[in-house]
Amino acid sequence: MPDTMHLSPSQPGVRVNLAELIDMRHRVREVQLFSSPSRRSPLIGLHHSKLRGRGVDFDQVRIYQAGDDVRTIDWRVTARTQEPHTKLFHEERERPIYILVEQSQRLFFSSRLMFKSVLAAQVASLIGWAALDHNDRVGGLVFGNNEHHEVKPRRSKQSLLQLLSRLAKANQALPGNLQNNRDAFGLALRRAREVLRPGSLVVVVCDERTLNDASEQQLSLLARHCEILLLPISDPLDQQLPDAGRLRFAQQGAQLELDSHNRDLRKAYQTQGESRTARWQRLSQKLGVPLLPLTTEREMVDQLRDHLNGQRSRKQS
Incomplete structure (x- = not known):
């Protein structure tokens, strides 16, 4: 049984506890993530993998x-x-679904409804419950600044609860060790390649800023044998700097001051944010996998529903 610390009330929008992640199971019916006999998900590849073979019962x-x-x-x-x-x-409907979710220092931030780390935990939990409801095997890996915790995919509620417990503990430990491992994402993807069989679905929930050359290469290799669903997390301040005068930032004794009145600085900042977004879009098109970016300024289920409606509209046009 999980310890009581992770069942206790959390700071809304700042941290999340296990009880809240368990409660996400009640929201599964609000969004059609996976296909059912009566309704097909508009997300290509999230029903049955072409790589699974003729699995029949x-x-x-x-x-x-x-x-x-x-x-x-x-x-x-x-x-x-x-x-x-x-x-x-x-x-045969059962298949491994591997939820790879980030809980690092870079996610411990928000300017709107909730921290990016909370949003990542919520969507990972919702997908986990949806997968279990779809009769799939669920597991995953929670990776952070310098550590990761893995749960092998199984078709059991206990396995999902184990993953959610790891996720809640990692969330409540933030910001944790401020010495961030820049290759943590790549190492997590490499681990997924080692343990997953062809035809598995890998759900990637990470900070939008996490993607780099090494992790992009790992995603490309992983996509050769597995389906992938990309859910990069961002905050409006990742995309655009407000015109708010002098802004001061401090971390571990180091300080940085920016003059946000500087139009060139704001433009360069915005261009950098747009470049990150465009990189995810290019990667999604290159690999032929769904991309569902999420932001802290809107409620998570509403964003997922809008993405799925958009996917459905594109298929019908």
């Missing part, structure tokens, strides 16, 4: 009907009943 036997595949005739039942019978199968 036996369902039942019924009387042969015109149009049935003769290769599925059950000859034993046919001989016993003296009437042609055929086997019915349903597609």
